[in-house]
Amino acid sequence: MMSLQAESSLSGTRWLSQPSFSQPALKLEKDERWSDFPEVLRLLRFDGPVRHLDDDSLFRRRRLKAGQAALRTGLPFDGLYVVRLGAMKTSMVDADGAEHVIAFPMKGDLLGSDGICQGKYMSEVVALTDCDLIRIPTELLFAQERSCNDLERVAYWAISREIVQEQSAYAMTSLPKTEVRVAHFLWIQSRRFAAMGYSPSQFILPMTRRDIGNYLNVTLESVSRAFSALRRAGIIGVERREIRIHSHEALRTFGT
C-alpha cells in the first residue's frame, strides 16, 4: 500500500526526494513571508503575561502542499513549528513498518517538540491539506542572550500544552466502545474548530477513515459504522468527510 503518507498524486516530484522546505517554483518567491512574535502568541492562544514587546524578531514561514512532509523521523532538529494554517497528521512507524497515528495538528498547534531531546525529530508529520507553518529556530530557543526571554517561557508553555493534549488523547482512547470513542473524537474536533474560529457545527474532516481508525485504535470499517450509527441516531449528519453536528449535547454525553 502506499504508505505512510499519501502524496499529492498529481505532482511529478516526489515528496521524498524533494525537500519540502525548498520550493522550486517561481511565484513562491513572494510566499516567503514572515510572522512576528505577537502573531505567534495569538496563534498559540497564549494567555500569560508578556514582559516586553519591544522584541521585533521575525519568524520565517514555511508553506506545504497537501501530502508533503513537514517533519520526518531522523531529520536533524532545527526548531519548533507553529501551525498557522491547514491540517496535518503526526505518526510514528514501528519496527514492522506499521503506522501509528498520534495526533492531528491544526492551526495553533505546536510541531517538533519531540525533536529536542535527541537532536532529531522522532515522528512523521505530513500535511493533510495545504499548510502554512511558522518556524521558531533553535538559535532563538536556546539563545544565551536575554533578548527574548519571553520566547522561552512561551516555548515551555506550548510544549507543556502538547503534553497535556497528548495525555488527554491517550486517556480518551481507553475503555469505551467504538461508537463512544468516535463520538468523543467528533466532539473534540468540534471544539478545536471552534477554538480556531470556525464553525463547531459544520466542518470537513481533513483525515481519512483509516487515519481516524488508526488514531482511535479501531478499524476503518468500525469508524464508518460508528458514523452511520450516530447519523441514524440523529446526532450528526455525515456525507463523506463533511460533518454536521445536530446535537452537541448528545454528542458530548454519548455513552454516559
Add this chain to the structure above:
Amino acid sequence: MMSLQAESSLSGTRWLSQPSFSQPALKLEKDERWSDFPEVLRLLRFDGPVRHLDDDSLFRRRRLKAGQAALRTGLPFDGLYVVRLGAMKTSMVDADGAEHVIAFPMKGDLLGSDGICQGKYMSEVVALTDCDLIRIPTELLFAQERSCNDLERVAYWAISREIVQEQSAYAMTSLPKTEVRVAHFLWIQSRRFAAMGYSPSQFILPMTRRDIGNYLNVTLESVSRAFSALRRAGIIGVERREIRIHSHEALRTFGT
C-alpha cells in the same frame, strides 16, 4: 543490585511496605537531604554537554510512602520532579470518575511537565512503592538571571523526552492483540529496569494487573490470561508480580 524492589518472594518482608533500596528505618531522620545538579543529570541520563559546573545549587528531596500522592490534579504548579528512587503511577480521571493510567514513572523519569501550561498539575501521580523525588523549583526553571542556563536546556531536553516516551507508548497501544501488547509491555519494562541498572531478566512489577490493563486498554482478566499464555509458551516465568524473562528475543519479537 536487586532490582528496584525485587526480592525473592520467600523473604518475609514485603516489598510494598519496605523501601527496596534498602534500609530500614533508623536513619530516616537524616533523609531530608539534598541533591546537586550533577546527580540530577546522572539520574536523567542527560548525555549533552554542560557548560559550567560551577553551579552549586542544591535541590530538595521529597520522600513518599507507597500509596501517597506526589502530584494531584489541580494543585498549583510548584516545579518539576525527578524520580530518584521508587515506582509511581500517573493517571487522569475523566468526567465519569473513571481512571486512565498514562504512565508508570520510575527512577530517572520526570514528573509534572503537564503543569506548566496552566499553572496547575493536570494528572494524578501516586507512589506505588516508597519513593524519593528531587524537586526542581519553578524559580530556577524560569530564572531571569543567567545563573543556571544549563538547567533550562536540561529541562527542555527532559520534557522533550517525556513527549517521545508518551508518543511511543501511545503508538504501542495500537492494533495488536492483548498478548502482543502485554509481551511488548514486559519488554519495555525489562529495558527500563536495565537502563536503571537493575536486572532485565528478573524484576518485580510495582503495579497491579488492573493498572496494567488500564494502561494497555484491556481488562485485568485479559492481562492475567496473557501472562499465563506467555508462561505456557516458555517465554517468561510469572509468580504474582515477580517476572522472569526466559527469552528476551522471543519476548521482543512476539507476535511479529
Add this chain to the structure above:
DNA sequence: CGAACAGTTGAGACATGTCAATTAAAGTGG
C-alpha cells in the same frame, strides 16, 4: 481469625475484526 484485596481460571455473550462486494469520487493516461 475474618475481611478485603490481588490474582487466576472458566463459560457464555457480544462487540469488533476480517473478508468481500459495491458505489462514488478522483486521478491517470491515451
Add this chain to the structure above:
DNA sequence: CCACTTTAATTGACATGTCTCAACTGTTCG
C-alpha cells in the same frame, strides 16, 4: 474528453477475540 485505474467509503456475513460474570485461591492487614 473519455475510458481506465485507484482510492475512499459504506455495508453485509461470518469468525473470533475480548468483556462480563462468576467461582475460587492465596495474601495482606486490621
